[in-house]
Amino acid sequence: MYTYEHPHPSVTTDCVVFGFDGESLNLLLIERGIEPYKGTWALPGGFVRMNETAEEGALRELQEETGVEDIYVEQFHTFTAVDRDPRERVMTIAFLAFVRQEKYSVIAGDDAVQAKWFPVKDLPELAFDHQEIIRMALDKLRWKIMYEPLVFHLLNKSFTMTQLLTIYEVVLGHELDRRNFHKKMLTLGYVVPTKERVRSVGRPGTLYAFDEEKYKEQIWNRNVF
Amino acid sequence: MYTYEHPHPSVTTDCVVFGFDGESLNLLLIERGIEPYKGTWALPGGFVRMNETAEEGALRELQEETGVEDIYVEQFHTFTAVDRDPRERVMTIAFLAFVRQEKYSVIAGDDAVQAKWFPVKDLPELAFDHQEIIRMALDKLRWKIMYEPLVFHLLNKSFTMTQLLTIYEVVLGHELDRRNFHKKMLTLGYVVPTKERVRSVGRPGTLYAFDEEKYKEQIWNRNVF
DNA sequence: CCAAAAGTGTTTCCTATACACCCATGT
DNA sequence: ACATGGGTGTATAGGAAACACTTTTGG
Numbered sequence: 045m046y047t048y049e050h051p052h053p054s055v056t057t058d059c060v061v062f063g064f065d066g067e068s069l070n071l072l073l074i075e076r077g078i079e080p081y082k083g084t085w086a087l088p089g090g091f092v093r094m095n096e097t098a099e100e101g102a103l104r105e106l107q108e109e110t111g112v113e114d115i116y117v118e119q120f121h122t123f124t125a126v127d128r129d130p131r132e133r134v135m136t137i138a139f140l141a142f143v144r145q146e147k148y149s150v151i152a153g154d155d156a157v158q159a160k161w162f163p164v165k166d167l168p169e170l171a172f173d174h175q176e177i178i179r180m181a182l183d184k185l186r187w188k189i190m191y192e193p194l195v196f197h198l199l200n201k202s203f204t205m206t207q208l209l210t211i212y213e214v215v216l217g218h219e220l221d222r223r224n225f226h227k228k229m230l231t232l233g234y235v236v237p238t239k240e241r242v243r244s245v246g247r248p249g250t251l252y253a254f255d256e257e258k259y260k261e262q263i264w265n266r267n268v269f
Numbered sequence: 270m271y272t273y274e275h276p277h278p279s280v281t282t283d284c285v286v287f288g289f290d291g292e293s294l295n296l297l298l299i300e301r302g303i304e305p306y307k308g309t310w311a312l313p314g315g316f317v318r319m320n321e322t323a324e325e326g327a328l329r330e331l332q333e334e335t336g337v338e339d340i341y342v343e344q345f346h347t348f349t350a351v352d353r354d355p356r357e358r359v360m361t362i363a364f365l366a367f368v369r370q371e372k373y374s375v376i377a378g379d380d381a382v383q384a385k386w387f388p389v390k391d392l393p394e395l396a397f398d399h400q401e402i403i404r405m406a407l408d409k410l411r412w413k414i415m416y417e418p419l420v421f422h423l424l425n426k427s428f429t430m431t432q433l434l435t436i437y438e439v440v441l442g443h444e445l446d447r448r449n450f451h452k453k454m455l456t457l458g459y460v461v462p463t464k465e466r467v468r469s470v471g472r473p474g475t476l477y478a479f480d481e482e483k484y485k486e487q488i489w490n491r492n493v494f
Numbered sequence: 495c496c497a498a499a500a501g502t503g504t505t506t507c508c509t510a511t512a513c514a515c516c517c518a519t520g521t
Numbered sequence: 522a523c524a525t526g527g528g529t530g531t532a533t534a535g536g537a538a539a540c541a542c543t544t545t546t547g548g
Contacts, residue, residue, distance in 0.1 A: 496547100496548085497547090498546085499545090500546095501542105501543080502542080502544090506537100506538080506540100509536085510536095511533080511534080511535100512531100512533085513531085514530085515530075515531100517529090519524105519526090520524090521524090
């Protein structure tokens with residue numbers, strides 16, 4: 045037992061894990077195996093330990109509950125509504141997370157009965173205030189995607205221009221001109237063609253890659269003012 | 270005394286309070302009256318109570334420690350390094366805050382010996398990890414100022430174009446063309462001239478105002494894609 | 495040959511930038 | 522009159538948006 049002079053809140057992390065299957069934008073959810081909200085779908089996450097940072101806790105919980113490892117996470121908001129957890133005062137530090145969904149077989153573990161991908165457009169009922177957390181995460185993503193190369197965390201090392209385009213369209217919620225998009229990405233400088241080609245139905249496409257070095261060189265080239 | 274089955278962290282808020290005196294961008298700091306770091310300058314803030322949200326706590330602590338009331342605050346990051354407080358595990362939810370500095374006589378109270386404005390360019394040594402918090406706050410501000418009308422919280426209801434320009438220059442750290450800036454602000458649509466005039470040395474200037482309604486109408490008019 | 499997808503080119507429009515110039519006041 | 526800051530105008534360049542066309546594969 046741990047005793048304090050003043051009351052302390054609990055602090056958890058919750059991860060809004062994005063994945064892309066080539067068609068739709070998906071979220072990784074777990075079915076809760078313990079009360080409260082047992083049997084309900086929820087964001088993966090859990091209590092932060094005393095010897096780890098929030099980031100470390102978020103990554104650990106993700107691994108434990110879904111088997112997902114070695115991914116990019118980024119804190120975006122801390123939710124502190126007084127009654128957001130029926131048990132006790134719990135504040136949660138929420139993260140955006142991006143996974144290369146591919147054939148990543150998601151494995152349920154720990155407090156989770158199962159872990160499963162859901163299309164963002166068709167989410168189940170959610171535990172706690174997780175619906176609001178997801179809404180804010182989507183807003184944040186739609187905003188950041190315009191200025192930071194986040195979506196590359198969702199794709200393989202090399203990808204087709206069509207895949208990249210589709211992600212932008214799905215996230216932004218409207219269509220983009222294929223040809224202008226193509227040029228825009230190339231003029232950015234950090235989306236570079238590889239020598240690989242890929243074919244499906246029509247003309248074989250070039251595989252492109254994200255060049256992190258080139259991106260870092262020009263982070264400070266913003267145009268407003 | 271309060272006992273828990275598992276160890277709990279403490280959670281505090283810290284406010285990076287910006288003010289503008291017509292020349293330089295300033296931060297409101299307090300001299301700590303209690304250990305640890307007694308006598309050192311620090312960000313105003315304190316422990317979040319169990320019956321208030323982080324936002325409410327941030328505003329309350331600001332009022333208690335500096336007398337500042339009724340201002341705009343916005344959460345921007347939660348700092349969770351394990352050893353950031355020597356006493357125990359303390360996570361802090363950090364806020365950007367904006368004050369109309371004017372003749373706001375800042376009053377020290379509570380755990381603060383004194384509260385004082387410091388130019389951002391000339392800050393004293395700071396307690397805890399507050400230097401890092403401020404650094405991140407400045408980065409955030411420099412970014413957000415381009416896309417959100419935050420700076421109006423620093424100005425009176427009506428202001429001259431020169432005052433607005435000066436804030437942008439100070440925040441961004443470089444000069445801007447006075448004439449293009451003027452036009453840009455007007456084309457945005459939500460900076461509107463009032464009928465008041467103000468005179469100092471040269472030609473009397475128009476006083477402008479921020480039109481919140483017009484801003485809200487066009488939040489979604491972003492240009493990238 | 496045709497369908498399907500990839501890639502390049504062109505034209506227009508808008509806006510950011512770099513300037514020059516005029517205006518209204520106090521002294 | 523002139524110094525001082527406020528306000529408007531113009532010309533240019535570069536990027537965004539709209540759209541047409543060519544290329545490369547499979548069937």
